[in-house]
Amino acid sequence: MSMRVTFLGTGGAVPTTERNPSSVLVNREGDRLLFDVAEGTQRQMMRFGTGFAISDVFVTHLHGDHVLGLPGLVQTLDFNDREETLCIYVPAGIEEDIDALVHAANTQPSFRVRVYAVEPGEVAVRRDDYEVRVFRTDHRTNAVGYALVEDERKGRFDREKAEELGVPVGPKFSQLHEGQPVELEDGRVIEPEQVVGDPRPGRTFVYSGDTRPSAEVADAAEDADLLVHDATFADDRRERAVETGHSTARQAAEIASRAGVERLALTHISSRYAGDVSDHLAEAREAFDGEVFVPDDGETREIPYPDK
Secondary structure (H helix, E strand, O other): OOEEEEEEEOEOOOOOOOOOOOEEEEEEOOEEEEEOOOOOHHHHHHHOOOOOOEEEEEOOOOOHHHHOOHHHHHHHHHHOOOOOOEEEEEEOOOHHHHHHHHOHHHOOOOOOEEEEEEOOOOEEEEOOOEEEEEEEOOOOOOOEEEEEEEOOEOOOEOHHHHHHOOOOOOHHHHHHHOOOOEEOOOOOEEOHHHOEOOOEOOOEEEEOOOOOOOHHHHHHOOOOOEEEEEOOEOHHHHHHHHHHOOOEHHHHHHHHHHHOOOEEEEEOEOHHHOOOOHHHHHHHHHHOOOEEEOOOOOOEEEOOOOOO
């Protein structure tokens, strides 16, 4: 089952010719989850071929470089004859602002738009085999981050062992893999644990939005396969990061190291660094031994299962 992350916007508050402001799309086997919606997001979606069949939108906070793309996106979806309800999840207290923004310029889409308030510690969305959890971040305003966490998967089925035990090829294999014991013709009962391995972990994707270094983010990102973290500044602007509620690349890497994540994506890069992110990478790699990268707009990454 595929999980593909497309970085639609990787820049800070001021867009550049190389980087649009914040937006990340996760395509999990056809469920398209959009995290933040900067101005021009709908154009980025066209440019990078993600399609517009968005399942849900998750907003981290009410700053323009994270939400000003909503009116345009809703209008584009309307022009594309969307019929399904669009669900937008936002930190509690800003739902009326987001609803007003969606309907700016007297926009009245033909489909329903529902805005839901969420609090840290809640589950925003629960699907058959994954959920999106909400956690607290440390920014200059009411802000949250989101973690897409898959359920555990079934253990591997040992076909060779099953055949050695006399289980006939066919429906009984499926029953055992589903956790049900089966009775053989000779009266013996085969239990699932005899032929099925331990449950295997699913994948975890974590999006911090804008934040200072935070224990809550580290907790939410524990053992994550990919952490997308604010890295607005390099070490030369560490004090500025504190003042504005952001992180440096090194601080993001320290959070990733503390959480034991597999991969770290540094985003929300300030326009003052133009096209040179070498310091971000060098400083982050001093603090984190895993894979670290600064994605370009349009870059796509597949998230493999941990046991692959």
